[in-house]
Amino acid sequence: MNRRGAIVATAIVAAGIFAGGTLLWRPAREKSVATPAASTGAPFIRAHAPVLGPNTAPVTIIEFxxxxxxxxxxxxxxVKRIMTSFPSKVRLVLRYAAFHPTSAEAIRILEAARRQGKFEAVLERLLETQGQWAPHGRPADSAWTVVEGLGLDLAQAKQDAVKPEVTALLAxxxxxxxxxxxxxxxTFFVNGKPLQRFGAQELHDLVKSEVKAP
Known part of the structure; x- marks a missing residue:
């Protein structure tokens, strides 16, 4: 297991219970690379990017x-625990990086859910059931099959998911x-600063330093 896989394995043990069940970890296939340069503007932040947490928060975590x-x-x-530790101080901006074959469909579902005010609920369901629709090398179910029962108007969502503006957002x-x-x-940035060393504690410490900055 590479260093990133080992760190994430530790993170998942530390995270504990998530949405009523323990998340099972399998080593990630993504490769560690040099950290990109710091930035706060495009291409790092766009007006269309989903935001969790208060828009007025002084600290912004950008997550690809x-x-x-x-x-x-x-x-x-x-990340949720970090945000809970600093209420009103931290917001999360998500930027999509569709590196896997099933990623684009899941992103389209998230964007359709966002139109119905269900983004976070659908995001958490997709993560909980990731092994079903993104099994990495095995046949996958459609991600649509796992988002039932969340109050989402599926017929409308399926129409919204393929709208030109969603395709443009993906592009x-x-x-x-x-x-x-x-x-x-x-990949994380905090107030435009790259996370120099990948890890849960490192991310927490960088956020804390920005929260306490004058």
Whole structure:
């Protein structure tokens, strides 16, 4: 297991219970690469990017995120715990990086759910059931099959998921991933500063330092 896989394995053990069940970890396939340069503007932040947490928060975590990525699944409760530790101080901006074959469909579902105010609930369901629709090398179910029972109007969502603006968002984020030099997920920036050493404690410490900065 490479260093990133080992760190994420530790993170998932530390994360504990997530949405009523323990997330099972399998080593991530993403490769560790050099950290991209710091930035706060495009291609790092776009107006269309999903935001969790208060828009007025003084600290912004940018996460280049793939819903089919096992490391992203492992780090989701880590990021949520960080945000809970600093209420009103931290927001999360998600940028899509569709590195896996099933990622684009899941992103389309997330964007359709966002139109119905169900983004976070659908995100958590997709992460909980990732092994079903993103099994990495085995036949996969459609991600649509796992988002029932969340109050989502599925008929409307399936129409919204294929709208031109969602296709354009996917294309823009794919361009930004390349422009930002992101080749592994999750990749984090905090107030424009890259996470120099990948790890849950390192991310917490960087956020804490920005929260306490004058």
């Amino acid at each position: 995120f793939d819903p089919a990525c096992e490391a992203c699944r492992a780090f989701y409760p880590v 823009q984020d794919a361009e930004d991933v390349k422009a930002a030099g992101v080749r592994a997920t999750p």
